[in-house]
Amino acid sequence: MPAERLVVIGGVAAGLSAASRARALNPQMEIVVLEKGDYVSYGACGLTYLVSGVVADPAALFVYSPEYLRDKRGLYVFTRHEAVEIVPGKKQVQVRRGQEVVAMNYDKLVLATGGAPAESVEGADAAGVFTCNDLAGALALRAFLKERRPQRGVVIGGGYIGLEAAEALRHRKLDVTVLERSTSLLEDFEPEIGQWVSERLAQHQVRVELGAPVRHIDSAPDGSLIISCGEKSVLAADVIILATGLAPRSALAATAGIELGATGAIRTDLRQQTSLHGVYAAGDCVETLHLVTGGPVYVPLGTTANKQGRVAGENAAGGNATFPGIVGTLVTKVFELEVGRTGLTWAGARAAGFQPEQVTVDSRSRARYMGGRPLRVSLVADRSSGRLLGGQLASEEGAARRVDVLAAALSARMTLAEFVHLDLGYAPPFGPVYDPLLIAAWQLLKKIGRRR
Amino acid sequence: MPAERLVVIGGVAAGLSAASRARALNPQMEIVVLEKGDYVSYGACGLTYLVSGVVADPAALFVYSPEYLRDKRGLYVFTRHEAVEIVPGKKQVQVRRGQEVVAMNYDKLVLATGGAPAESVEGADAAGVFTCNDLAGALALRAFLKERRPQRGVVIGGGYIGLEAAEALRHRKLDVTVLERSTSLLEDFEPEIGQWVSERLAQHQVRVELGAPVRHIDSAPDGSLIISCGEKSVLAADVIILATGLAPRSALAATAGIELGATGAIRTDLRQQTSLHGVYAAGDCVETLHLVTGGPVYVPLGTTANKQGRVAGENAAGGNATFPGIVGTLVTKVFELEVGRTGLTWAGARAAGFQPEQVTVDSRSRARYMGGRPLRVSLVADRSSGRLLGGQLASEEGAARRVDVLAAALSARMTLAEFVHLDLGYAPPFGPVYDPLLIAAWQLLKKIGRRR
Numbered sequence: 001m002p003a004e005r006l007v008v009i010g011g012v013a014a015g016l017s018a019a020s021r022a023r024a025l026n027p028q029m030e031i032v033v034l035e036k037g038d039y040v041s042y043g044a045c046g047l048t049y050l051v052s053g054v055v056a057d058p059a060a061l062f063v064y065s066p067e068y069l070r071d072k073r074g075l076y077v078f079t080r081h082e083a084v085e086i087v088p089g090k091k092q093v094q095v096r097r098g099q100e101v102v103a104m105n106y107d108k109l110v111l112a113t114g115g116a117p118a119e120s121v122e123g124a125d126a127a128g129v130f131t132c133n134d135l136a137g138a139l140a141l142r143a144f145l146k147e148r149r150p151q152r153g154v155v156i157g158g159g160y161i162g163l164e165a166a167e168a169l170r171h172r173k174l175d176v177t178v179l180e181r182s183t184s185l186l187e188d189f190e191p192e193i194g195q196w197v198s199e200r201l202a203q204h205q206v207r208v209e210l211g212a213p214v215r216h217i218d219s220a221p222d223g224s225l226i227i228s229c230g231e232k233s234v235l236a237a238d239v240i241i242l243a244t245g246l247a248p249r250s251a252l253a254a255t256a257g258i259e260l261g262a263t264g265a266i267r268t269d270l271r272q273q274t275s276l277h278g279v280y281a282a283g284d285c286v287e288t289l290h291l292v293t294g295g296p297v298y299v300p301l302g303t304t305a306n307k308q309g310r311v312a313g314e315n316a317a318g319g320n321a322t323f324p325g326i327v328g329t330l331v332t333k334v335f336e337l338e339v340g341r342t343g344l345t346w347a348g349a350r351a352a353g354f355q356p357e358q359v360t361v362d363s364r365s366r367a368r369y370m371g372g373r374p375l376r377v378s379l380v381a382d383r384s385s386g387r388l389l390g391g392q393l394a395s396e397e398g399a400a401r402r403v404d405v406l407a408a409a410l411s412a413r414m415t416l417a418e419f420v421h422l423d424l425g426y427a428p429p430f431g432p433v434y435d436p437l438l439i440a441a442w443q444l445l446k447k448i449g450r451r452r
Numbered sequence: 453m454p455a456e457r458l459v460v461i462g463g464v465a466a467g468l469s470a471a472s473r474a475r476a477l478n479p480q481m482e483i484v485v486l487e488k489g490d491y492v493s494y495g496a497c498g499l500t501y502l503v504s505g506v507v508a509d510p511a512a513l514f515v516y517s518p519e520y521l522r523d524k525r526g527l528y529v530f531t532r533h534e535a536v537e538i539v540p541g542k543k544q545v546q547v548r549r550g551q552e553v554v555a556m557n558y559d560k561l562v563l564a565t566g567g568a569p570a571e572s573v574e575g576a577d578a579a580g581v582f583t584c585n586d587l588a589g590a591l592a593l594r595a596f597l598k599e600r601r602p603q604r605g606v607v608i609g610g611g612y613i614g615l616e617a618a619e620a621l622r623h624r625k626l627d628v629t630v631l632e633r634s635t636s637l638l639e640d641f642e643p644e645i646g647q648w649v650s651e652r653l654a655q656h657q658v659r660v661e662l663g664a665p666v667r668h669i670d671s672a673p674d675g676s677l678i679i680s681c682g683e684k685s686v687l688a689a690d691v692i693i694l695a696t697g698l699a700p701r702s703a704l705a706a707t708a709g710i711e712l713g714a715t716g717a718i719r720t721d722l723r724q725q726t727s728l729h730g731v732y733a734a735g736d737c738v739e740t741l742h743l744v745t746g747g748p749v750y751v752p753l754g755t756t757a758n759k760q761g762r763v764a765g766e767n768a769a770g771g772n773a774t775f776p777g778i779v780g781t782l783v784t785k786v787f788e789l790e791v792g793r794t795g796l797t798w799a800g801a802r803a804a805g806f807q808p809e810q811v812t813v814d815s816r817s818r819a820r821y822m823g824g825r826p827l828r829v830s831l832v833a834d835r836s837s838g839r840l841l842g843g844q845l846a847s848e849e850g851a852a853r854r855v856d857v858l859a860a861a862l863s864a865r866m867t868l869a870e871f872v873h874l875d876l877g878y879a880p881p882f883g884p885v886y887d888p889l890l891i892a893a894w895q896l897l898k899k900i901g902r903r904r
Contacts, residue, residue, distance in 0.1 A: 013885075046821055046880045060821035291875075303878035303885055324873050331877030340877050369498055369512035400882040401853030405860050407875050412864030421776050423743075423859050425783030425792050426755035428498045430852040433465075433755055 003028045006316050007093055007104060009083040009252070010112030011035030012044055012134075013302050014283025016064070017309030018110040019075050022317035029317055031075050032104070034095060036082035039135045040066060045302040047138040048161065051145070052168035058139060083113075086256035088276055108278050108316040111253055111266065112309060115246030115284035115300045121156065123217035128225050129240045132165055141241065145172055150238030153177070154227060156214050158185040160332040162243035163197070166206050167335055174239070176206045179229055181213040181244075188328070189392060190345055190378045192360040196394045200337045209233075246300045248285045261287040263298035270322040272312035280316050282308035289325030292343050292389055292410055293352040299328055327410040328390075331400040340403035343390025343410045346380050355383040359444045363436035365398035367428040373397055377440040379406075379416075383448050386415040391437070398430070402437055416445045455480045458768050459545055459556060461535040461704070462564030463487030464496055464586075465754050466735025468516075469761030470562040471527050474769035481769055483527050484556070486547060488534035491587045492518060497754040499590040500613065503597070504620035510591060535565075538708035540728055560730050560768040563705055563718065564761060567698030567736035567752045573608065575669035580677050581692045584617055593693065597624055602690030605629070606679060608666050610637040612784040614695035615649070618658050619787055626691070628658045631681055633665040633696075640780070641844060642797055642830045644812040648846045652789045661685075698752045700737045713739040715750035722774040724764035732768050734760035741777030744795050744841055744862055745804040751780055779862040780842075783852040792855035795842025795862045798832050807835040811896045815888035817850040819880040825849055829892040831858075831868075835900050838867040843889070850882070854889055868897045 006022050008015045011033045019033050033040065041064045049055040066077040084101060085094040092103045117131055128150070130141035144150070153169035155162045158180030169176045178185075178201070184194055185201075185208065201208055215228045217240065227235045248265035259275035261267035265287035272280045283305035290297040304326055314321040331340035349356035358380045364372030375395035381388050391406040393399040409419050420441045426433055434442075458474050460467045463485045471485050485492065494513045501507040518529040536553060537546035544555045569583055580602070582593035596602070605621035607614045610632030621628045630637075630653070636646050637653075637660065653660055667680045669692065679687045700717035711727035713719035717739035724732045735757035742749040756778055766773040783792035801808035810832045816824030827847035833840050843858040845851040861871055872894050876887045886894075 043819060043821065043880070043885065045878065045885065046819060049822065049880060055821045301878070303887075304875070306885055307873070326875040329875045329877045331879045331882055333879060333881045338882070342875070342877070367495060367498060369495065369507045370501065398853060400877055400879070401850060402856070404854070404857045404874075404876045404887075407877065408857050408860040408864070408866075411870070411874055412860070412866065414860075414864065418863070421759070422856075422863055423756070423778040423781045423794070424856045425781045425794070425852055425859065426497065426753070427783045427785060427852070428495070428501060429785045430783055430790070433495065433497065433758055435755075435856075 003030045004107040005030040005032065005105060006108045006110065007106035008033045008110040008112060009093065010114055010283070011040030011077055011079070012042065012112070012114065013305035014309035014312070015110065015112030016041045016069075017306045018112060018280070018282060018313030018316065020073060021310045021313030023073050023075060025314055025319050026317035033075055033077040034081040034083050034093070035077065035079045037134060037136055038079050040077055040079060041069065042135050044134065047132050047135065048164035048168045050138050051132060051142050051165065052171040054171070058135070061135070083252060086252060088256055088279070109280070110312045110316055111274070111279065111281040111285055112283045112305075113249040113252055113285045116249050117242055118245040118247040121214050121217060121242060121244070124242060126217055126219045126225060128238065129217060129242065131242045132161060133246070144239060148238070151175060152237045153239050153241070154179060154235060154237040155241045155243055157243035157245060158208065158210070159187055159243060159245055160330065163201070163334050164332065165241045165243050166201070167204075169241070170204055170206060177235065178206060178208045179212040179214055179227070180208065180210050183210050185210070186339070188345055188348060189339070189341055190358070190360070192378050193339065193341070193376060193392045193394050196337065196376060197334050197339055200334050204335050246284055248298060248300070250285055253281065253285070261296050263287040263296055265298045267296070270324060271315045271320070272308055272323055273315060280312035282312040288323070291325045291327050295352070297326070297328065299326060301330065327407050329403060329407045331403055336396045337394055338397065338399035339394045340400050341390070341392040342403050342407040343388070344380060345390060349380050349382065349389045354389060356380050356389060357383050357444060357447050359440055359447060361436060361440040361443060363439055364432055365395045366430055367432050370428045372432065375399060375436050377436045379440045379444050381416050381444050381448060386417055386448060388414050388416055388419055405437060416441050416448065420445055455482045456559040457482040457484065457557065458560045458562065459558035460485045460562040460564060461545065462566055462735070463492030463529060463531070464494065464564070464566065465757035466761035466764070467562065467564030468493045468521075469758045470564060470732070470734060470765030470768065472525060473762045473765030475525050475527060477766055477771050478769035485527055485529040486533040486535050486545070487529065487531045489586060489588055490531050492529055492531060493521065494587050496586065499584050499587065500616035500620045502590050503584060503594050503617065504623040506623070510587070513587070535704060538704060540708055540731070561732065562764045562768055563726070563731065563733035563737055564735045564757070565701040565704055565737045568701050569694055570697040570699040573666050573669060573694060573696070576694060578669055578671045578677060580690065581669060581694060583694045584613060585698070596691060600690070603627060604688060604690045605693070606631060606687060606689040607693045607695055609695035609697060610660065610662070611639055611695060611697055612782065614693075615653070615786050616784065617693045617695050618653070619656075621693070622656055622658060629687065630658060630660045631664040631666055631679070631687075632660065632662050635662050637662070638791070640797055640800060641791070641793055642810070642812070644830050645791065645793070645828060645844045645846050648789065648828060649786050649791055652786050656787050698736055700750060700752070702737055705733065705737070713748050715739040715748055717750045719748070722776060723767045723772070724760055724775055725767060732764035734764040740775070743777045743779050747804070749778070749780065751778060753782065779859050781855060781859045783855055788848045789846055790848065790851035791846045792852050793842070793844040794855050794859040795840070796832055797842060801832050801834065801841045806841060808832050808841060809835050809896060809899050811892055811899060813888060813892040813895055815891055816884055817847045818882055819884050822880045824884065827851060827888050829888045831892045831896050833868045833896050833900060838869055838900060840866050840868055840871055857889060868893050868900065872897055
């Protein structure tokens with residue numbers, strides 16, 4: 001009997017995690033990874049740092065080469081191979097390579113098709129317009145910045161990728177404007193945290209225009225790009241980065257009859273199996289369970305993609321692993337400012353049917369006499385159950401990792417009354433004697449009136 | 453009917469937390485704080501930084517003055533008032549002030565008598581020998597360092613206070629030797645973490661002698677201090693810091709018939725009430741519940757003292773608060789290195805009756821391409837239950853706050869199988885894509901063989 005064949009569609013975070021995990025568990029299995037682009041196995045979360053030049057050498061982002069993966073892990077990794085159709089009845093994938101389309105049989109399949117820009121903007125195919133979703137896009141942008149030395153940069157989209165892109169352009173000394181369709185930056189952040197982000201952007205001369213949906217982009221005769229924005233506003237740029245967020249690439253799955261969820265992403269069970277037996281999916285193409293709301297969400301992040309890929313690969317190789325879900329943790333850096341969130345905002349909690357109460361506390365990253373920096377914490381809890389529902393932090397130090405303490409507490413479904421007694425470490429170089437998280441939790445507990 | 457009187461013995465962390473909390477809950481109560489020293493309400497954990505000069509002005513350590521506490525909080529705070537006897541039958545405290553001893557009645561009593569050096573060394577009363585347990589000692593040491601400009605410093609005791617003291621002396625350019633009675637630095641740290649600490653000390657020219665119990669200290673005719681150490685070793689010094697750890701000051705309580713625990717510290721219930729009704733105790737004079745072992749421990753730390761004091765004060769004022777216990781979290785800085793622990797070591801877990809397994813993993817504080825620093829994690833879990841029992845970290849960045857994630861997980865009694873799925877934040881400036889905590893947890897789970 002020939003070895004089973006696992007085909008993995010997608011060769012970045014989720015796909016290669018799946019392939020590697022399957023190989024670790026099952027030395028016999030034939031494992032093929034199909035990547036439609038030129039590159040596999042790179043740190044996609046570092047792309048904006050490649051654009052800025054903080055990461056000088058693109059090679060630094062590569063984890064493994066296709067040759068390494070073949071020779072050392074026994075994975076057949078094919079770049080420029082695009083899966084164009086899945087035929088479940090035949091257990092076949094139709095694969096385009098160059099001009100030809102060939103059929104490839106599979107026994108097990110992992111879909112790691114990733115995400116694509118969420119919005120298309122008319123005229124976005126003009127020269128000088130880039131995305132930063134994949135390595136090819138980031139490299140093209142980087143080359144453009146180096147060779148053409150543009151002066152005026154516009155970032156379309158004020159999410160965390162948009163802000164990282166804005167910082168990258170400032171790092172390269174461009175004038176930068178961020179255009180955000182909605183009325184706030186950084187989706188799912190509390191206004192009190194968002195305010196610090198806005199102030200920090202202003203300090204670094206990044207202009208931000210909110211409520212500014214882009215209608216179309218035109219090329220002017222002098223080579224400038226003209227952005228038509230809102231009702232009648234017009235803005236000229238030399239380079240544009242599209243950072244309008246990700247939508248799942250789920251069409252390949254949907255066409256094959258694989259069920260999508262309400263979010264438009266592929267629905268899976270906790271074993272990352274789709275509605276088709278033996279077909280798994282992971283990463284930016286799937287929705288996942290939010291452990292605070294109990295409902296499905298689409299939160300495409302590299303770290304989740306790696307974890308889900310691992311689970312998909314293990315199950316595809318005959319194992320039995322589960323990915324329990326997420327609590328919505330996101331951390332990012334806006335110039336010097338660490339910003340992070342986990343769980344639900346007040347508004348998100350209310351929309352999910354909780355009775356949320358919220359506090360925001362200004363404290364310090366360390367004891368004042370040790371030069372602590374201002375640190376802001378915002379916490380949300382449920383009035384009726386006393387349960388912690390979410391939290392956010394901002395500071396020049398000590399914010400990102402404190403978010404993880406909240407993430408652990410959310411996974412454990414802690415109440416505030418439990419949280420306030422956590423035995424968090426204290427030393428003057430690392431925090432004030434009452435950790436800001438505990439100060440905020442005490443204040444929220446008092447507000448909720450369930451102190452005992 | 454006159455107002456109830458609360459007497460608090462001790463005016464630093466636990467004592468003032470108790471007094472302040474009682475006042476917040478009960479505006480009528482008469483609240484008296486007795487402090488035998490000259491100073492109240494200061495950040496005792498910053499004392500070594502005062503010695504080093506990192507904190508230039510002692511005033512920076514003061515939280516509130518006695519005058520502030522009287523005028524703004526309505527607390528009667530008396531310095532140089534030493535409680536010398538408790539007479540429970542009369543509800544009286546005998547208080548020495550100057551030459552006289554006066555009786556003071558109480559309705560409720562909070563003992564916050566703190567700790568004292570754990571070991572006495574013969575000859576420790578010589579000029580040039582200091583402790584760093586309280587502000588008076590730290591100020592005397594600081595003055596000595598400034599005025600006498602000693603060259604050769606010896607620290608007796610290699611716990612975290614001893615190492616902070618050694619760093620303070622190096623900061624002031626002294627030659628420094630640390631003498632540690634036992635065979636390792638930093639009690640309750642794994643050897644793998646301790647090794648990094650030793651290396652860091654060596655890099656900063658701090659000599660360390662292990663297995664070096666000090667027999668006695670003598671003054672030489674030239675003013676040098678001669679330390680007799682071990683069987684026949686002798687060492688000369690110009691200044692000595694005693695940092696042999698803390699023992700509870702529990703004699704006052706014991707003499708009054710208040711029950712002590714097996715650790716020698718005052719035993720309390722979860723409400724911080726001693727064996728005498730209406731008499732509470734908190735801080736460095738009490739033992740507390742270790743939430744991992746379920747047994748009593750003596751771990752004197754400022755952050756715990758504040759929390760326990762708050763609970764004691766609330767209950768003394770007629771409230772009903774509890775302090776659930778600790779998980780043994782400790783973080784400290786050894787020159788550039790952040791070091792921390794929480795929960796049990798392998799040896800501690802074994803002594804507590806668990807079947808411990810351990811891993812140590814070398815990772816990085818951030819993505820390698822973002823300049824991450826080496827980071828070491830050691831985790832301990834129970835083979836039979838899969839439960840996480842403890843963890844330790846060391847790194848130049850990102851170690852201390854990651855310990856808190858473990859502390860939260862320990863409080864929630866998480867298993868490794870739960871821990872590996874935590875939704876910890878990821879961005880290249882803050883960590884590798886698999887957080888070092890998760891990498892270590894996966895490896896330990898694999899070792900335990902309970903992957904599913």
